[in-house]
Amino acid sequence: MNKKGFALIVAMTFLTVFFVGGSSYLYMTTNELKHTERQLDRQKAFFLAEAGIERGIWRVKNSNIVNAETFQLKGDQDPVNYLEDENINVTITDLGGGSYQVISTSQVGTGTKTLNVIVQKGAPSRVFDYGYFINNWGWFYGSGITAKGDVRSNGRFDFRSRPRVDGEICAGYEIYDGGQGIRGKGGNPENQHPFSEKLDMPNLYDLSYYEDKARTRGGSIVVDGTTLIEGIFGDDEDETGNIVLVGTSSKPIEINGTVVVRGDVVIKGVIKGQGVIYAGRNIYVADDIRYKNAPSSPRPSGNNPSAADNWVNAHKDNDLVGFGAAENIIMGDYTGRTGGSWYSNYWLFGMGDEDVGQDGIPDTNDLYEDDGVFQSQYEDLDGDGVKDGNYNWSDIRTQVPISEFTNCPKDVRDFRDVADNALNRMDGIFYTNHAFAGRAGYGMQINGSIISKDEAIVYRNTITVNYDERIHSRYTSGEERFIDVDLPISKSVDIIRWW
Secondary structure (H helix, E strand, O other), X not given: OOHHHHHHHHHHHHXXXXXXXXXXXXXXXXXXXXHHHHHHHHHHHHHHXXXXXXXXXXXXXXXXXXXXXXXXXXXXXXXXXXXXXXXXXXXXXXXXXXXXXXXEEEXXXXXXXXXXXXXXXXXXXXXXXXXXXXXXXXXXXXXXXXXXXXXXXXXXXEEEOOOEEEOOEEXXXXXXXXXXXXXOHHHOHHXXXXXXXXXXXXXOOOOHHHHHHHHHHOOXXXXXXXXXXXXXXOOOOOOOOOEEEEEOOOOOEXXXXXXXXXXXXXXXXXXXXXXXXXXXXXXXXXXXXXXXXXXXXXXXXXXXXXXXXXXXXXXXXXXEEEEXXXXXXXXXXXXXXXXXXXXXXXXXXOOOOOOOOOOOOOOOOOOOOOOOOOOHHHHOOOOOOXXXXXXXXXXXXOOOOXXXXXXXXXXXXXXXXXXXXXXXXXXXXEEEOOEEEEEOOOOEXXXXXXXXXXXXXXXXOOEEEEEOHHHOHHHHOOOOOOOOOOOOEOOXXXXXXXX
């Protein structure tokens, strides 16, 4: 073969390889561009579907339900919105029990995205998953303390003299047992969870949400055939806004749904029904509060979910009452004249100062704590716009003499005539944005839950908190919700699940 022929073969081979390679490169580049375009379309469709979910949640929150709608993101956007002509399809399905499914679909070019969420309207806060929840300092001082159920604090949690916890222990900071140990399940390290995330407490400073519930649902309190509260008490000119409620076994306090009292509530005795009493100021537990139709046992016999499910299903229709105070829950005779000294003030009056810093928790030495300057965005824990100092007697006393309360028994002239410091049983869910304080009697049992910012309970020989599983989020939120007594909420709409 001559050199010219060989050169021609090499040139042809090179050109063939070049054209094949170029074609492959062009094909790969085109495919890559198409793939990138498809990815961008899918991403745009995702963002539009997200906008549809937000619209659906807004509709649920504002009770403006539209079963199906198609809309576009119109408007004078700057920069220009290049997706304003794309359709977003949203459907909302009522699942019952305050649960809704929102489905949003959008298509951009070749990309389609569908998002689903299950939302709960008016879901109770997760703080109700605990038998004892304190926003600030959790403390179990004494071997006579027993908690049957999980306990939690947003601050540190201290234990002394080997109390018993038959459940998990969570704290926003340290969990310290004083080197003495903790009896029960909570004593095992795997059941202790220090530095857990903070759970926000619902804010009861503005009771308008619950007043709307009281009006629309027609909540009431009846004693001996007489309706003492219908929806809101203190709304009419002839109502003082403060009321005394006393129930007996033959004439119990009957509650149905949500009621709101604008001022103070003094309560004791036998109560029945399902609902929540909200007070615009203090709730005074003057003596024992007992359910008329209580569950047959205060707690499930086992520590597993199946035992809890069985217990809840067996007792879902028994009495279940919540007490929500915008200010404090006071237990016993704070005058200290009936049943011995009250004592709680010795602990309580060193608590309550809102100069707590950026984390909203006292004694953590964080930014702004104890600087004497009110950082309202961090430290206004009750939302009233005013810096609170330590508690004092003005926080504890009734705002007017008890003799001026509506429904005050004729023989009651002073608070000591209706209250004592020998309480040994409280059935119910007790919630306050401020302090739970008071003196207990011998063998005290709390069948329900204590949830407060600060706690100053003085007990005698023993005190036992039996957590009421019926208020756990497993039974009050989501698609399986079947118990609803309008407990305080932290969000008007909560996302339960999404995919």
